[in-house]
Amino acid sequence: MTGVEAARAAADAGAWQDVLAALDDAGERSDEAVELRATALYATGDLEGCLAAWERLHARLAASGDREGSARAAAMTALFLLIDTGLMAPVRSWAARAERVLGDAPPGRVHAMLAMTRTYERLLSGDLEGSREQAAAAIALGEEHDIMPAVVIGNVAQARLLVLEGNVEAGLRALDEAGAQLLAGQVDPLTTGMMLCEVICAAQALSMPELAREWTDLMEHWRGGAAFGGIHGRCRVHRAELLRITGPCDAAEAEALTACAELRPWMRREYGWPLAELGMIRLRKGDLAGAEDAFLAAESIAWSAQPGISLLRLTQGDAATAAALIADAIAHPVDIPWKERPPSGDLRVAPLLDAQSAIAAARADLQTTESAARELARISSRFPSRGLAASASLAQARAALLRDENADARRLALDAARTWAELEAPFESALARVVAGDALAADGNSDGARLQWDAARRGFGDYGAVGHAKDIQTRLAGMPASAPVASTSATFRRDGAVRLIKFGGAERALPDLVGFRYIEHLIRSCGQEIAATDLVGMEQPGAEIDQLGLPALDEQARDAYRRRLAEIEEDIAEAAASNDIGRAELAARDRDFLVAELARAVGLSGRIRTVGGRAERARTSVFRAIHYAIDRIAQVEPALAGHLRGSIRTGTTCCYQPDPIALIRWEQ
DSSP: OOOHHHHHHHHHHHOHHHHHHHHHHHHSSSSHHHHHHHHHHHHTHHHHHHHHHHHHHHHHHHHHHHHHHHHHHHHHHHHHHHHHOHHHHHHHHHHHHHHHHHHTTSSSSOOOOOOHHHHHHHHHHHHHHHHHHHHHHHHHHHHHHTTTHHHHHHHHHHHHHHHHTOOHHHHHHHHHHHHHHTTTTOOHHHHHHHHHHHHHHHHHHOOHHHHHHHHHHHHHHHHHHHHHHHHHHHHHHHHHHHHHHOOOOOHHHHHHHHHHHHHHOOOOOOGGGHHHHHHHHHHHHHHOOOHHHHHHHHHHHOOOTHHHHHHHHHHOOHHHHHHHHHHHHHHHOOOOOOOOOOOOSSHHHHHHHHHHHHHHHHHHOHHHHHHHHHHHHHHHHHHHOHHHHHHHHHHHHHHHTTTTTTHHHHHHHHHHHHHHHHOOOHHHHHHHHHHHHHHHHHHTTTHHHHHHHHHHOOOHHTTTOOHHHHHHHHHTTTTOOOOOOOOOEEEEEEEEEEEEEESSSOEEEEEEEEEEEHHHHHHHHOOOOHHHHHHHHHHHOOOOGGGGGGOOHHHHHHHHHHHHHHHHHHHHHHHTTTTTTTHHHHHHHHHHHHHHHHHHOOOSSSOOOOOOGGHHHHHHHHHHHHHHHHHHTTTEEEEEHHHHHHHOOOEEEEEEETTOOOOOOEOO
C-alpha cells in the first residue's frame, strides 16, 4: 500500500494523525498527498498549515498549467479563510485569484464552489442583494455540476436572507428544507456542521430558544461520530448559549470554557464569540472580574462585547458609562463580519435595545426608556417571536413604571415573566418579576411586591445568579412584615366526566379535560418538579410516541431513509443517462417524499426530530393542554385562572408553586 493509499484509508476512518504519519513516512509529495495533508491539518487544528498547503498546491498546479486544479486550490483557500478567520479581504482576494485563473472557461464545478463562498462573503459583508444573487448561482451551478455543498449552502443563505428581511415564516420553512438535506447525509461533515450552526444562529437571532434548543440537541447528537475540525467547539458554544438561558450558570460556564479551549486552534477573529458568551454567563453568575476579563479579551481581537460590557458597567454601579457605551453601540454598530450574529438590520440591534432599556430605567431616563421600548415593539412586530415580544413587553413595563402607570407596568411585566418562564428562561423571567414587584410597591401594595420579589429571588437562586438573588434578599429584608392574609378555600376535583372547581366562592362545574387532570397532578404535588413526559404517562399509561399525535423516526429509520435517498439519486442518474423522463420524475417524487419525512422528523418550525425528542413533544403537548384548560376556567372563574397562571410553570418539567402569601386550602 502506498503512502497515499494508507492516508486515504486513514482519512476514511477519521484518523487524521494517521493520515499525516502515512504521508510523512512515505515522503509523499503528490498533488493528492498535498490535498490529503491540508484536510488532515485542518482536522487536527492546524489552520495555518492547512491554508499553506492549499496555497502550495495552487502555485504548483498553476506552474504546471492545470487551470482548473489551480483555481480549485485557490477556491479552497478562500473557503477555509471564510470559515474560520472572519477576514473578508483575503477571502475576496483568493476568490478573485481563482476567477482570474479560470478566465473565460465555461461555468463548472469550481464556479459552483466560488459562488457558495461568495454567498457568505457578501452576506457577512452586509451586501444582502449580492448574497442573494450568489446564493442563486451556487444552487444552480451546484445542481448542474453535482456539487451538493453549493446547493445546501445556497439554500441556507437564502433562508437566512428571508429571515433578515422579516419574512420569518418563509425563512423557517426554507431552513426546514435545508435541515432535511443536511440530515439526509447529502453533504460532507464540515458543510453539515457549519450549516447546522447557521440554522441554530438563525433561531437565536430571532430569540427563539425553544427552536435553538431542538436544533442544538440534534447537532449534539450528530457530532458524536461525524463532526470535523472546529465543529465540536461550535456545538459547545451553542450549548453554552442555551444553558445561559435555562441555567444553571455553573454548567453554562463550564461548557463555554471547554468551547474556548476546543476552538482556539481554528478560530481567529471569531474566537470572540465564545469569549463574549463566557463573559455574559459570568456576568449573570455575579463573577464581575471574570466577566470583565472575558469581555476585554473579546474586544482585543476586534469582536464587539456589547451589550455585555455595558450591562457589566451598570452592575458595577457606573450607570452613566453604561448608558454612554450602549448608546454608542446602537448608533455605531460594529460591521466586522460574523456568522453567529445577524450581520445587519434590526435583529442585530434588538439585544442592544433590550440592554439600553434596563440601563435607562435604572437611571430613571424616561425618554431613552420609552425610545428603546418603541423600537423593540417595532422589531418584535416585524419579526414574530415570543422571545422578542417578551423583551418588548418588559421594556414597555419599565417605561410605564417611570410614567407612574403602575397597573400597566405590572401587567406588561407579568406578561413578560410568564412568556419567559414558558420558554424556560428563568433569569429573564425573574428580571420581569422584579419590575412587576416594583410596580406593586409603587402602588402601595407591599404584600404583592413581596410576592413578586420573592418569586424573583427564588428564580435567580435556582438559576445560579447569586448576586441578583442577594440583591433581592436585601430588598425583602428591608420590608415591613406583611399583614396576615386570610386563606382561600379552593376545589379542583374530578367527578366522572365533570370537573368541579371553586376558588373562594360558589362551586362550578365544567366538562373534564386532559389539561385539568395535568393541573390536578401538579396541585397534589405542590412545589415538586414533574417531567412533562411523566404527566403524559400519568394520563396515558404505556403511551407510545405516536399516541401524542406525532409519528417518530428512530435512528435506524433515519439511516434507512438516507440509504434510500442515495439509491434514488442513483436511479435518477441512470434515468437521465437513458433519457427516461418518466422514470426520473417518479424517482424525484420518491426523493421529495423522503426529504419531506426527514424534514418533519428534524424540522425547525416546532416539529419533532428524533425519538430522543419525545421530551419536547411532551412539553408542547402539556403546555397547550394546561393553557387551554386555564382559558376555559377563566370563562367561569377568572380568579382561579389568574392564580393558576401565576403559580404553574410549564416546560420540560412542570411545577405548581403558589406564592407564599397566597394561602390556598385545597379541598378534596
